[in-house]
Amino acid sequence: KAGVTQTPRYLIKTRGQQVTLSCSPISGHRSVSWYQQTPGQGLQFLFEYFSETQRNKGNFPGRFSGRQFSNSRSEMNVSTLELGDSALYLCASSLPSEKTQYFGPGTRLTVL
Amino acid sequence: GENVEQHPSTLSVQEGDSAVIKCTYSDSASNYFPWYKQELGKGPQLIIDIRSNVGEKKDQRIAVTLNKTAKHFSLHITETQPEDSAVYFCAASIRKYSGGGADGLTFGKGTHLIIQP
Numbered sequence: 001k002a003g004v005t006q007t008p009r010y011l012i013k014t015r016g017q018q019v020t021l022s023c024s025p026i027s028g029h030r031s032v033s034w035y036q037q038t039p040g041q042g043l044q045f046l047f048e049y050f051s052e053t054q055r056n057k058g059n060f061p062g063r064f065s066g067r068q069f070s071n072s073r074s075e076m077n078v079s080t081l082e083l084g085d086s087a088l089y090l091c092a093s094s095l096p097s098e099k100t101q102y103f104g105p106g107t108r109l110t111v112l
Numbered sequence: 113g114e115n116v117e118q119h120p121s122t123l124s125v126q127e128g129d130s131a132v133i134k135c136t137y138s139d140s141a142s143n144y145f146p147w148y149k150q151e152l153g154k155g156p157q158l159i160i161d162i163r164s165n166v167g168e169k170k171d172q173r174i175a176v177t178l179n180k181t182a183k184h185f186s187l188h189i190t191e192t193q194p195e196d197s198a199v200y201f202c203a204a205s206i207r208k209y210s211g212g213g214a215d216g217l218t219f220g221k222g223t224h225l226i227i228q229p
Contacts, residue, residue, distance in 0.1 A: 004155075033216065043156070043201060045216035056216045059113075090155050099144045099163075099205060101217065103155035 004093050004104030012110045018079040021107045025072050025093030032074040037088040086111045114139040118220025126228050133223045135202035136184040144205040145185045149198045197227045
């Protein structure tokens with residue numbers, strides 16, 4: 001069974017731009033969570049989607065948003081990029097009613 | 113909200129020796145505690161997890177213990193091998209849902225485990 005896939009793997013943007021990252025969960029997984037990983041703050045929870053609804057949200061500004069499609073694929077969007085948004089963005093998926101989350105390889109975003 | 117502390121930040125052990133990484137959590141409502149291993153350039157990989165109704169769980173060379181009263185849990189790796197070198201993260205769930213869906217995880221800052229040949 002294929003794992004969680006994320007596209008693109010690497011991305012370079014400039015301040016003020018916006019970016020959209022994509023995540024395809026493991027087949028059959030309906031919950032998708034997003035995390036930001038930086039050397040300073042570590043791994044931080046952004047938000048979680050289940051059945052196209054955002055169910056849980058971390059402590060990030062409104063510039064960070066997401067959505068989930070009917071096939072469980074998810075996208076996250078960051079608007080008005082700041083230098084501090086440079087990070088590895090990780091997506092994780094899980095089965096309904098299961099707590100175990102499986103992570104993808106991440107998208108490395110660099111903001112110049 | 114939940115807060116997870118992880119120690120040590122770096123751990124160097126001789127190949128074949130045991131390694132122990134410790135975490136504490138603040139929210140007594142947390143009931144799920146996974147451990148992840150992250151290698152360079154890769155996403156975190158789940159290696160073992162434990163739920164609050166269990167005190168210990170083992171999987172070959174890896175074991176996790178949980179002390180709910182003290183709110184701490186530990187990862188034990190025995191007979192360490194070079195391929196165990198990586199960054200290890202502990203985590204705790206912060207919310208609970210009925211009817212499906214994953215809870216957001218709060219992670220510790222990570223432990224860089226170095227296996228010396």
